[in-house]
Amino acid sequence: MKRIVFSVVAAAVVAGVVASMVPASGQPDGEAAPIYGIKLPPGYRDWKLISVAHEEGNLNDLRAVLGNDVAIKAYRDGKLPFPDGTIIARLAWTYVPSEENNKVFGRTQSFVAGTPTNVQFMVKDSKKYAETGGWGYAQFKDGKPDGKADLTTCFPCHEPVKARDFIFTRYAP
Amino acid sequence: MKRIVFSVVAAAVVAGVVASMVPASGQPDGEAAPIYGIKLPPGYRDWKLISVAHEEGNLNDLRAVLGNDVAIKAYRDGKLPFPDGTIIARLAWTYVPSEENNKVFGRTQSFVAGTPTNVQFMVKDSKKYAETGGWGYAQFKDGKPDGKADLTTCFPCHEPVKARDFIFTRYAP
Numbered sequence: 001m002k003r004i005v006f007s008v009v010a011a012a013v014v015a016g017v018v019a020s021m022v023p024a025s026g027q028p029d030g031e032a033a034p035i036y037g038i039k040l041p042p043g044y045r046d047w048k049l050i051s052v053a054h055e056e057g058n059l060n061d062l063r064a065v066l067g068n069d070v071a072i073k074a075y076r077d078g079k080l081p082f083p084d085g086t087i088i089a090r091l092a093w094t095y096v097p098s099e100e101n102n103k104v105f106g107r108t109q110s111f112v113a114g115t116p117t118n119v120q121f122m123v124k125d126s127k128k129y130a131e132t133g134g135w136g137y138a139q140f141k142d143g144k145p146d147g148k149a150d151l152t153t154c155f156p157c158h159e160p161v162k163a164r165d166f167i168f169t170r171y172a173p
Numbered sequence: 174m175k176r177i178v179f180s181v182v183a184a185a186v187v188a189g190v191v192a193s194m195v196p197a198s199g200q201p202d203g204e205a206a207p208i209y210g211i212k213l214p215p216g217y218r219d220w221k222l223i224s225v226a227h228e229e230g231n232l233n234d235l236r237a238v239l240g241n242d243v244a245i246k247a248y249r250d251g252k253l254p255f256p257d258g259t260i261i262a263r264l265a266w267t268y269v270p271s272e273e274n275n276k277v278f279g280r281t282q283s284f285v286a287g288t289p290t291n292v293q294f295m296v297k298d299s300k301k302y303a304e305t306g307g308w309g310y311a312q313f314k315d316g317k318p319d320g321k322a323d324l325t326t327c328f329p330c331h332e333p334v335k336a337r338d339f340i341f342t343r344y345a346p
Contacts, residue, residue, distance in 0.1 A: 045222075045346075052225045052235045052266070057282035062225045064237065064345075093225070093345050101341060104330050109230035113345040157277050168274060172237075172266050172286040173218075 033145035035152070036136030038123050040143060041068070044089045048072045051172035054095065054111075062113050063092040065169045081134065081165040086124035088167065092117045118146055122154075122167070133158070133166045206318035208325070209309030211296050213316060214241070217262045221245045224345035227268065227284075235286050236265040238342045254307065254338040259297035261340065265290045291319055295340070306331070306339045 032039045047066035055061050067075060070085040094114035101110035118141040126134040137154035139147035158166040205212045220239035228234050240248065243258045267287035274283035291314040299307040310327035312320035331339040 048219050049222055049237055049239065049264075051286045052237050053271075053286065054227050054235060054268075054284040055282055056284075057278070057280060059282070062227060064222055064225050066222065091222075091345075095227075098226075098341075100334070104333055104341075105230070107230060109228055109232070111227040111229075112343075113224045113226065116346055160277060161273070168271075168277075170285075172264075173289055 030143060031145050033138035033140065033151070034148045036123070036129065036132075036138055038121060038136050038138035040119075040138075040140050041087055041089070041121060041123075044068070044087070044119070044121070045091075047089060049172070050075060050088065051169050053169070055092075059092070059117075060095045061092040061117055062095050062111065063090055065090050075171040081126075082124050082167070084125050084127075084134075086122075088122045088169070090120040090169075092119070117141075120147075133162065135166055203316060204318050206311035206313065206324070207321045209296070209302065209305075209311055211294060211309050211311035213292075213311075213313050214260055214262070214294060214296075217241070217260070217292070217294070218264075220262060222345070223248060223261065224342050226342070228265075232265070232290075233268045234265040234290055235268050235284065236263055238263050248344040254299075255297050255340070257298050257300075257307075259295075261295045261342070263293040263342075265292070290314075293320075306335065308339055 030040060044066065047068055050065040050067045050071070053063045053065070055063065066089045068085075068087045068089075070083060071088050074080075074082045074086060093116050095111055096114035097108065098110040098112045101112070102108050118139050121138045121140075123129070123136045123138070124134055125136060129136045132155040135155070135158070137151050138145070139150060141147070155166075158168070161168050203213060217239065220241055223238040223240045223244070226236045226238070228236065239262045241258075241260045243256060244261050246252075247255045247259060266289050268284055269287035270281065271283040271285045274285065275281050291312050294311045294313075296302070296309040296311070297307055298309060302309045305328040308328070308331070310324050311318070312323060314320070328339075331341070334341050
């Protein structure tokens with residue numbers, strides 16, 4: 001039942017016909033992100049974990065990559081390319097030292113998630129997004145479309161991993 | 174329906190009466206961890222994300238904290254203490270620089286999850302674990318009970334956050 005619900009949601013998001021909904025993240029259904037016309041997928045915060053990462057430099061964040069049920073199944077089956085309906089979400093938070101944890105460990109070693117930075121999505125629709133490897137890209141900040149300029153750079157940056165269907169993140173078992 | 178299934182599973186795990194099951198992680202139901210008698214909770218790899226972190230030092234890992242449905246609801250409701258049946262999972266992987274990602278960013282900045290190190294659990298049962306703040310602790314490596322010596326140190330280390338029901342990790346929105 002859960003899988004069916006997710007598939008229907010994914011298909012609706014891809015088709016861009018999601019009606020008024022209030023997802024688990026608490027954000028009402030809103031404006032579509034530019035270029036690829038992707039709306040914030042309802043309930044993405046409940047999706048299963050693919051992996052985690054830390055980016056230093058300007059980003060300086062801790063991040064989690066989540067996938068809808070289509071994505072998780074494809075990852076676990078080792079299936080490439082990802083099927084239409086796949087949605088991959090990258091959440092990120094500021095990289096913050098934890099004084100509380102460090103006190104317990106007796107040294108500076110612990111970094112935790114601070115405030116959310118933005119959330120990015122890759123949505124697979126091999127026909128709609130044929131010109132960008134079958135993937136549409138979106139970025140949201142505080143539930144609203146964000147990063148219009150960045151979106152044009154998504155596809156070229158992902159081209160080096162074309163052999164893995166343009167997805168950098170590997171599944172963390 | 175999903176919530177009911179999770180509650181039943183949680184109750185069964187707490188009671189230590191889980192029969193032969195093959196969880197989503199692919200590990201068959203096995204030996205109980207020492208001291209607190211906790212078995213590997215079936216399907217924990219499918220649980221929702223609470224937060225992420227990075228530990229330097231000897232641990233040198235990237236970690237994700239997941240929760241069963243009881244845990245997630247309590248976190249989102251801001252409910253303390255956590256109700257009986259709460260299970261919190263800490264997964265961790267080696268902290269690995271990603272050459273692939275760095276090549277795209279044009280500098281060394283990206284760290285990703287490598288091989289899994291171990292998985293730790295906190296199981297809430299206010300009666301069974303009354304002497305340790307209502308929480309039982311367990312650690313598994315490759316699906317098998319692990320870290321017997323470490324388990325005795327769990328409760329004293331968590332005492333500084335008694336006001337948050339002994340849980341360090343805050344929910345990352």
